[in-house]
Amino acid sequence: PCSLAACSRKNTRNASLHPLWQSPLTIPGGTRQSPINIQWRDSVYDPFLKPLKISYDPTTCLHIWNNGYSFLVEFDDSTDRSIIVGGPLENQYRLKQFHFHWGAINDWGSEHTVDSKFYPAELHLVHWNAVEYPNFEEAVMEGNGLAVIGVFLKLGARHEGLQTLVDALPAVRHKDTVIEFDVFDPSCLIPSCPDYWTYAGSLTTPPLTESVTWIIKKKPIEVDEDQLEAFRTLLFTSDGEEERRMVDNFRPLQPLMNRTVRSSFH
Ligand SMILES: NS(=O)(=O)c1ccc(CCCCO)cc1
Ligand SMILES: [Zn+2]
DSSP states (O other): OOOBOEEOOOOTTOOOOOHHHHSOOEETTOSSOSOOEEOGGGOEEOTTOOOEEEEOOGGGEEEEEEOSSSEEEEEOOSSSSSEEEETTOSSOEEEEEEEEEEOSSTTOOOSSEETTBOOSEEEEEEEEOTTTOSSHHHHTTSTTSEEEEEEEEEESSOOHHHHHHHTTGGGGOSTTOEEEOOOOOGGGGSOSOOOEEEEEEOOSSTTOBSOEEEEEESSOEEEOHHHHHHHTTOBSSOTTSOOOBOOOOOOOOOOOOSOOOEESOO
16 A cells, blocks of 8 residues: 655745645655656666657547546546556556646746646646556555656747647636547657656646656657646636636645655666
């Protein structure tokens, strides 16, 4: 079993904290919380790390919904049609959903940082260990239950693959709205460069369980200003409630404690 923990620290970015983090949330015993700052020079090259193999079936895509924290694209995880294997992973993991974290302005928004630099947004592709556990909810509670690929978004050229998601956002503006999304291949959001960092961490929103093998891609993808602005038109609030813009939905950095970040590259 893994221990629950969160010791959110003073927010180093002076960002308006997501309401979730204003209440002091310190659960004793946390030794592997996320997100963290990745200090490039302290990461250790591991020659035994394999390339990450990603094979997604675009027809496993189900829907997009606004869950009041982010917008998620969810997948049919009843078979092994969309999986990742290799990298730091002992088993193959099934794609469950992907979502993003972003800021109110381009100066911050990512959850992880690299040499204390933040990106305007970060993509998380969430997978679970279907070899050892019967379903996602069980896997969430186990130390090797989940594998999340993190991809940084930086301001630059328009991303055509992302645009199909952006075009659907007005339909999920309010919390608990959902629209069907039939075909989407999330590998178009993952940089072709194979380089990544990996470390043992946790979910960055409740239940904050220490069940995630993080795989953070070294190279960001480029998106343009309009696409980032489209994220910021989403709402934390349900239809009929007083509107609160969905921005700054990232958790503060957590202590590295007794962990080493490994790199797949020299
Ligand atoms: N930001 S994250 O990738 O760490 C992440 C992924 C998935 C969940 C959902 C947990 C649901 C438990 O039943 C929460 C957070
Ligand atoms: Zn996330």
